[in-house]
Amino acid sequence: MNKENIQAFGNLVERADRILIISHTRPDGDAVGSLIGLGLIFEELGKKVNLVLEDGVPKVFHHLPSYDRVFREAAGVYDLIVVVDCSDIDRIGNVLDDYGEPDVNIDHHPTNTCFAGLNLVQETAVATVEIIYDLAVALSLPLNQSIAEVFLTGLLTDSLGFRTSNTTPKALRIAAELQELGADLPFLYRKAMGEKSLEAVKYWGLGLSRINLEDRLVWTSLSLEDRKKADYPGRDDADLINLLASIKETDISLVFVEQKNGTVKVSWRARPGFDVSKTALEFGGGGHKPAAGAEIKGSLEQVQEDVIKATRHALNGTG
């Protein structure tokens, strides 16, 4: 991030009184952490802040400070609109339909489309919270224990507990700083990643019962009926994709999650040396080389067939 962009961000914040912050649908720890953390910083500065996630905060993050202050709609008038952890504007859902282009886009996805007036995109950051932390330090913005807790959650969840290939010494140093601000690393790890609800495990079971492995590609699906049977409250895969990615005999793993609106949410994971973000981009999604996603129109069967074919091409280096 260059100095001019950091200063431009500082100026926009200084001039704004009412600020709206938004992140993506099916929010993960980095979306929730970036949203709440930036919101708490702005509040410390005396701003009026509205935090919006179209899907709300998933139960798995209900131990975090201010999780209950996140709304599902953006009603109101704002001086500044900031989107965090979204590689394209469609990721936020429909919450900005009645508003213009967002003012600021803070993100770490290489597939970011730079959709805002000011785009603070840094691909080398392990998580978007890392970029926000850097902005806070560079502009001497306030940090406290609550902010440290949500930031550390974003770092932990996007790096799968500091074990993804993009984990840097810098990210670990920031984690140490956040611990010193009072964030309890083992507690935050356990709550966000170490514990599963019974419903999530039952949901996994249904997906695992029909797992496929063919030529180093592993995949499974979760239907709307599975979700109902397991009584699983989310519309995501409950992180089943990361379990599939741990299977030794694979290079690329895929999970297909049927949605109520006639689309299928696809998650890709790849071992180092492979790039699934390009395939995700082909289907209107995005992400990083080792982890990408897309929401694709069509039936579960059709989307599976098309995506597996395209992914197989990429895996064989012929795509």
Ligand code: 5GP
């Ligand atoms: P996940 O599979 O865990 O949902 O997401 C993996 C990565 O792909 C994350 O970095 C996430 O932000 C990105 N991603 C997931 N779904 C979508 C999508 O529908 N569109 C875009 N652009 N990126 C996505």
Ligand code: MN
């Ligand atoms: Mn992220």
